[in-house]
Amino acid sequence: MTNDSELHALDRLRGLVEKAMRGAGAGSLDLATDLPWLWLVRRPAPTPAGRGILSPSVCLLVQGEKEMLVGQQVLRYGPGCYVQAGMAMPVSGQVTRASEAAPYYGIRVDVDPKEVAAFVLEMRLQLAGGDADPPVVTVERADEAMLDVFVRFLRLLERPRDVPVLGRLLKQELIYHLVTAPGGATMSRGAVGGQRERAVGDAIHWIRTHYNEPLSIDALARTVHMSPSVLHRRFKAATVMSPLQYQKQVRLLEARKMLMSGDVEAASVAYEVGYESPSQFSREYRRLFGAPPLKDAEQLRRQPVAAQP
Structure with missing residues (x-):
């Protein structure tokens, strides 16, 4: 109150x-x-x-x-x-x-x-x-x-x-x-404590900087010194999504930035952000943003730009 x-x-x-x-x-x-x-x-x-x-x-x-x-x-x-x-x-x-x-x-x-x-x-x-x-x-x-x-x-x-x-x-x-x-x-979080307290932050940082690379939960768990099951549980508790879901959203958001710059093909962007299949990229992009990649980017370029969601 x-x-x-x-x-x-x-x-x-x-x-x-x-x-x-x-x-x-x-x-x-x-x-x-x-x-x-x-x-x-x-x-x-x-x-x-x-x-x-x-x-x-x-x-x-x-x-x-x-x-x-x-x-x-x-x-x-x-x-x-x-x-x-x-x-x-x-x-x-x-x-x-x-x-x-x-x-x-x-x-x-x-x-x-x-x-x-x-x-x-x-x-x-x-x-x-x-x-x-x-x-x-x-x-x-x-x-x-x-x-x-x-x-x-x-x-x-x-x-x-x-x-x-x-x-x-x-x-x-x-x-x-x-x-x-x-x-x-x-x-x-991560300011004090040991490795366990910093593990999710380290995992988030790794995904953010390697978003266009294949993600192996086992390898990521070794990187942050945790077991795969514990990492998955702690990551989801903190972010309300799994590491793979987090990576997918980061990939699609990075793709959106590239598309907004113009003069790029959706297929090229798909490969650049780590997708092996342009058709899968288009499906997941449309599911997240509500429109196909090029159409969505065109609509965004006509709107005022906001600093944060």
């Missing part, structure tokens, strides 16, 4: 985002800031579902409502909630409530898992125990202290001279609130 102080902080944030967006122009959708890892997001109307890779980040929803599909799990959230991703994850997301009069507003902070680990270890934070495999993506409610950090982020942007120094300190404060909040294990 949001209290009066949190509502006041959300009102302040809404005003600050509106001010920044007015300065950028009415057509702006994703606004980069002087902090290279901080983005402001605006949508003037509900959007169709968009698929992509959600990078390690936290996005606070200031106004509107959104829905995200992670595997088979549907996450719905509104003002004062934030979605956090501790690792790269294929997702589908859409804005479900927004209008010209009351746009969807979000504030996104990109987070490097290595900086989270370094901060946790440097500060010697005692993190609460939890599931061995916390979800890679969760939705949580921001408390007043966390909302205040976002307010100070936007206030800081009005003082360019202070941005290089104070921006880094504020980001560390945000990381502190994230890893100590309920659901903080999503951000701190």
